[in-house]
Amino acid sequence: MLRLFKRKSAEFFSEKEKEKILQAIQAAEKNTSGEVRVYVESRCRFVDAVDRAIEIFGGLKMHETEQHNAALVYVAMKDKQLAVFGDEGIYIKTGKEFWNTTVSNMIAQFNKENYADGIADVVKKIGEALEYHFPFDASTDKNELPDDIVFGK
Secondary structure: OOOOOOOOOOOOOOHHHHHHHHHHHHHHHHOEOOEEEEEEEOOOOOOOHHHHHHHHHHHOOHHHOOOOOEEEEEEEOOOOEEEEEEOHHHHHHHOHHHHHHHHHHHHHHHHOOOHHHHHHHHHHHHHHHHHHHOEOOOOOOOOOOOOOEEEOO
C-alpha cells in the first residue's frame, strides 16, 4: 500500500513566539529611523555565520537605507549558528563591543533554549542603540524595510 503525505515545513517558533519577535521589531523601530530585520533558516551555507549574514543583508537590500542604519539578526537553527550584522552607519556609532555583547547575550538565551526571547531581547537592544544614535523624526522618517521575520530554508 502506497501512502502519500505532505511533509510539514520546519516550524522554528510557535505563533505566540513569532508574534513576540514581530512586536520586538516594531517596538525597536518605533522611535528611530533605523531598521531591524530578523532572518531565520535551518542551515548556514557558510562556515562563518557572519559571511552568511552579509550575503543576506545584501539580498534583502538592507544596505540601501538612507542613513546606513539597518541591522540584521541572523540565526541558523539546526547548525546552531548566529550573527548580528549592522550597516556602517550604526556600526561606527556603537562600536565593536556593542555587537560582541549583543551576540553574547543572544547566545546565553539560546543556551537556555529561549530562542524567541533571545531574538526579541537582541532586537530590543539594537532598537535602543538605533534610537539613541538615529532618533525618529516624524517629518522625514519612513519605514524603509518590512518588519516581518524572514524564514529561509
